[in-house]
Amino acid sequence: MPELPEVETIVRRLKDGSPTFPPVPGHTIQDVIITWDKIIAHPENPASFKRHLLGKTILDVQRRGKFLHFPLNNGHLIGHLRMSGDMRMEIRLSEQGKPHPIQAYDRVVINFKAPWRLVFVNVRKFGRMYYTSDPQSIFGDLGPEPLNPEFTLQAFTMQLHSHNRQIKPLLMDQHFIAGLGNIYTDEALFRAKVHPLRKSDSLSQREIQQLHHAIQTVLREGIVQFGASLDWVYRGGEFQNTFKVYGREGEPCPICGNPIEKISVGQRGTHFCLQCQIPPKAI
DNA sequence: CATCAACCCTGAGAGC
DNA sequence: TGCTCTCAGGGTTGAT
Numbered sequence: 001m002p003e004l005p006e007v008e009t010i011v012r013r014l015k016d017g018s019p020t021f022p023p024v025p026g027h028t029i030q031d032v033i034i035t036w037d038k039i040i041a042h043p044e045n046p047a048s049f050k051r052h053l054l055g056k057t058i059l060d061v062q063r064r065g066k067f068l069h070f071p072l073n074n075g076h077l078i079g080h081l082r083m084s085g086d087m088r089m090e091i092r093l094s095e096q097g098k099p100h101p102i103q104a105y106d107r108v109v110i111n112f113k114a115p116w117r118l119v120f121v122n123v124r125k126f127g128r129m130y131y132t133s134d135p136q137s138i139f140g141d142l143g144p145e146p147l148n149p150e151f152t153l154q155a156f157t158m159q160l161h162s163h164n165r166q167i168k169p170l171l172m173d174q175h176f177i178a179g180l181g182n183i184y185t186d187e188a189l190f191r192a193k194v195h196p197l198r199k200s201d202s203l204s205q206r207e208i209q210q211l212h213h214a215i216q217t218v219l220r221e222g223i224v225q226f227g228a229s230l231d232w233v234y235r236g237g238e239f240q241n242t243f244k245v246y247g248r249e250g251e252p253c254p255i256c257g258n259p260i261e262k263i264s265v266g267q268r269g270t271h272f273c274l275q276c277q278i279p280p281k282a283i
Numbered sequence: 284c285a286t287c288a289a290c291c292c293t294g295a296g297a298g299c
Numbered sequence: 300t301g302c303t304c305t306c307a308g309g310g311t312t313g314a315t
Contacts, residue, residue, distance in 0.1 A: 083310095181308085
């Protein structure tokens, strides 16, 4: 469940480098090792994917929704971690020139001409990688970036009114808005005091304003904390310590003290406070 | 158009 | 201790 803040954290680290590895931009691809073919979503043939990447230089590291985007000097490398995973930049040769072994969950390994490699790590094999000459073929249907200026209260209001859907699955729909997943959606709805089963076109202007603000707030907090760490799914961040409802079924609501509820909405575990977030039929 | 279920996967946690 | 079972979840696809 890397969501927007987790992906943003990964992107920034790869773009800027760290004390232990250099920035990814500027490196030229020498070889590609694919240990699970289904990770390659485009082109259909993994060998073709590999052929397209050889000799290309990575120019930048960007994010669009939950996608990692690597513009190349010719074409684009794009990745989506889906349910689990990370991307690692690491040294690929020991000082004696021996190759470091590939780890158990390393699905795609991109060797550079320099002694570094970029590794697509994915425990569950739901992640996907793409090579394309046209990033719009992948990003084209995505909704607005919630932290960009385009995500205005007015635009959000119009979007909500153009649907009559349960608010939670709508917020998680990447065509509606890009980057929210199960965790940040539950947290945003709680902070906005909106019940997850409310219909999108039933929200008052005040609720819409609260929700608009809550979405941006939880995402910004998540980024500041370097995302949330959940089991082995994703490491690093600290946002999980700030969860107010997610994963806290039965624990007291931090606002009113009533126990946090957990139900299934749109086939997703959904956490909320029945006292603070009034259900639709009670309104 | 909205909703729901199945599918793709693995490791954690529960139950025995 | 060790086995088996269920569950979680992002996104896609197909049915209702």
